[in-house]
Amino acid sequence: MSEIIKKNWFVGLVGLFLFAGVIYFATDAIKTDVKALQTEDGKDVVFSYADQNYTADDMYDEVYQTLDIGVIIPVLELEVYRDAMEVTDAIKSDVDLNSQNIVTSLKNEYGEQWEFALDRLLVQSGYVTKSGTAGLKDYLTIMEVRNFIEKEYVKNNPNSYKAYMEENKPRLISHILVKMVDKDNPTAAENEKLEKVKEALAKPGAVFATVAAEFSDDGSAENGGSLGLNNVESVKKFVPEFQEQVYTVDAGETTEWFKTDYGYHIIRVDATDLEGFEKLNNFDFYNLVFDANPEMLLDITWEQIQKQDIKFGDNQELNDAIIKHYTIKEEN
Numbered sequence: 001m002s003e004i005i006k007k008n009w010f011v012g013l014v015g016l017f018l019f020a021g022v023i024y025f026a027t028d029a030i031k032t033d034v035k036a037l038q039t040e041d042g043k044d045v046v047f048s049y050a051d052q053n054y055t056a057d058d059m060y061d062e063v064y065q066t067l068d069i070g071v072i073i074p075v076l077e078l079e080v081y082r083d084a085m086e087v088t089d090a091i092k093s094d095v096d097l098n099s100q101n102i103v104t105s106l107k108n109e110y111g112e113q114w115e116f117a118l119d120r121l122l123v124q125s126g127y128v129t130k131s132g133t134a135g136l137k138d139y140l141t142i143m144e145v146r147n148f149i150e151k152e153y154v155k156n157n158p159n160s161y162k163a164y165m166e167e168n169k170p171r172l173i174s175h176i177l178v179k180m181v182d183k184d185n186p187t188a189a190e191n192e193k194l195e196k197v198k199e200a201l202a203k204p205g206a207v208f209a210t211v212a213a214e215f216s217d218d219g220s221a222e223n224g225g226s227l228g229l230n231n232v233e234s235v236k237k238f239v240p241e242f243q244e245q246v247y248t249v250d251a252g253e254t255t256e257w258f259k260t261d262y263g264y265h266i267i268r269v270d271a272t273d274l275e276g277f278e279k280l281n282n283f284d285f286y287n288l289v290f291d292a293n294p295e296m297l298l299d300i301t302w303e304q305i306q307k308q309d310i311k312f313g314d315n316q317e318l319n320d321a322i323i324k325h326y327t328i329k330e331e332n
Contacts, residue, residue, distance in 0.1 A: 069321045074126025076322070078139070080304050081146040091144045099137050151286055153300045155274065160296055161289045165273075168292070169232050172270040172282055173246060174208060174225035176201075179217035180263035194257075194264055201254075201266075208254065208268045217263070226270070229277065229284040242267070251276055295329055302326035 106114040119131045127139040154160055164170075178194045180186045186194070193215065200211045212225025220227055235246050241260045249255055251272040257264050271277050277285045290297055305326070312319045 069325055071126075072318075072322070073325060075128060077146075077301055078126055078129075078142050080301060080308070080310060081142050081149065083308065084145055084149055084304050087141055087145065091141060091148070094144060095137055095140045098140055099133060102136060103133060149304065150290070150297065150300055151283070153296075153303075154286060154289060160293070161274070161285075164289050164292050167232075168288070169247065169272075170229055170277075170285060170288060171231075171246070171251070171272045172229050172277060172280060173227050173267055174212060174270055175218070175220065175227060175242075175265055175267045176208075176212045176216040176225055177218040177262060178215070178264045183259045183261065183263055186263075190263070197266075198257075225268070229282055229288070231288070241265075298326045 103114070103118070106117050110117040115132055118133075118136060122128075122131070122135050122139055125139065127135060127142075129135065130138055176197060178190065178197060180190045197211065197215045200206060200215065201208065209224025209226070213221050215221075216225050218225070230246070235243050238246075239260045239262070241258055242265060245255045245258055245265075245267050246269075249267075249269050251269050254266055254268045257266050259265075271280055271282075274285060277283070312322055
């Protein structure tokens with residue numbers, strides 16, 4: 001791992017530098033003009049271009065000075081997480097499915113040019129190791145590993161999200177709406193439907209999501225009435241009467257029926273903590289925590305860099321810039 005920077009990702013950075021400015025990826029040009037060599041005078045030759053050989057040490061100066069840390073970091077981080085853990089069968093299965101979906105989407109959108117579009121997207125994401133579907137699977141695998149490690153870090157460090165929980169009060173919520181033209185003067189049919197919903201919810205063993213899917217007059221019915229993960233800020237998108245009810249009950253409880261201009265509503269709070277969110281296969285909480293505390297992602301990556309004992313070559317300026325990026329926090 002100590003030589004990872006010299007031997008792996010700088011080859012890709014050079015390709016970016018010469019052909020793309022990190023925006024455009026010419027696969028054929030790279031295959032023709034950039035080729036990995038063995039060694040020259042005891043130093044790694046990472047590529048040859050226009051009949052000139054470039055060692056990794058050459059590139060530390062040229063690429064870093066030209067592209068700066070902003071381009072180097074995404075490529076570096078992909079290499080950091082590439083070897084961070086053993087890839088599980090579950091990850092492999094997810095990668096196969098996701099890659100198939102992405103390729104299908106690209107073929108539908110770009111036709112015969114789909115492979116070119118795929119390579120361009122990979123490079124824009126900082127991935128420069130392989131092209132085509134092999135590159136896509138490699139990239140998705142790295143990202144799945146990274147996501148797993150980031151989630152594990154959060155779960156193993158409750159204090160990392162304690163402040164977010166206290167301030168934002170996230171909760172998964174569902175609801176049922178019985179629409180009424182005039183909430184204060186419901187028709188017989190509207191009243192009849194409301195009573196049917198109440199009876200369905202009152203039955204022993206009734207599942208709120210099942211009742212919502214059958215009766216709710218709202219688009220969320222397709223998802224069992226789920227309105228996803230919300231917090232004190234996001235609930236403001238709902239009407240005032242709805243906002244007032246969201247925090248009146250705890251996880252596993254439902255509110256009383258209440259009226260809005262849309263009709264009659266009832267809300268269920270499905271989960272209010274990390275364990276509950278995961279049980280319901282909702283992982284939006286992690287993104288919310290990271291958005292609220294982006295420096296946590298730097299801490300996680302720096303921990304991996306130290307754990308794997310990754311080195312950055314002999315360029316002291318580059319070393320200092322990378323270390324500063326991960327360890328020096330901006331003052332609020």
